[in-house]
Amino acid sequence: MSAPSLGPDEVARRSTEEMLRGDAAGRMLGLEHLDVGPGRAEVAMVVREDMVNGWDICHGGLIATLADTAFAVACNAGGEVTVAAGFDVSFLEPGRLGDRLVARCHEVSRRGRSGIYDVTVSRASDDVAIAEFRGRSRSTGRPNPALADG
Numbered sequence: 001m002s003a004p005s006l007g008p009d010e011v012a013r014r015s016t017e018e019m020l021r022g023d024a025a026g027r028m029l030g031l032e033h034l035d036v037g038p039g040r041a042e043v044a045m046v047v048r049e050d051m052v053n054g055w056d057i058c059h060g061g062l063i064a065t066l067a068d069t070a071f072a073v074a075c076n077a078g079g080e081v082t083v084a085a086g087f088d089v090s091f092l093e094p095g096r097l098g099d100r101l102v103a104r105c106h107e108v109s110r111r112g113r114s115g116i117y118d119v120t121v122s123r124a125s126d127d128v129a130i131a132e133f134r135g136r137s138r139s140t141g142r143p144n145p146a147l148a149d150g
Contacts, residue, residue, distance in 0.1 A: 020033065066103045083140065
């Protein structure tokens with residue numbers, strides 16, 4: 001349970017650290033967590049040779065994974081264990097080998113245990129949006145274990 005002495009930014013930081021502690025997929029992809037706060041997150045990834053598909057562009061599933069991670073961080077930043085209920089992603093431009101991709105997520109709406117979050121994935125070199133993602137979350141109602149000790 002969240003201690004009253006913790007501010008919202010500290011709750012977000014601790015919640016993120018706890019959630020990502022076991023994120024082997026994120027480590028494998030080299031995801032870099034740049035920012036987290038109440039209802040927001042920013043995560044980056046550099047497109048490597050093992051991330052491109054047969055058309056020599058970043059595999060869409062990996063772009064979706066980057067966006068999904070920013071979504072997960074943002075929707076868990078409030079201190080409750082929250083999971084994805086679903087998402088949609090639209091690809092606008094290709095990501096290419098060597099591109100640094102940045103996923104910026106913000107909360108659109110949160111009512112009761114349900115939330116909606118938007119993520120824009122952009123190429124860092126020119127800030128061109130390459131994908132738009134909308135995630136739907138569902139809180140389990142359980143506090144993040146990292147907040148138990150305040």
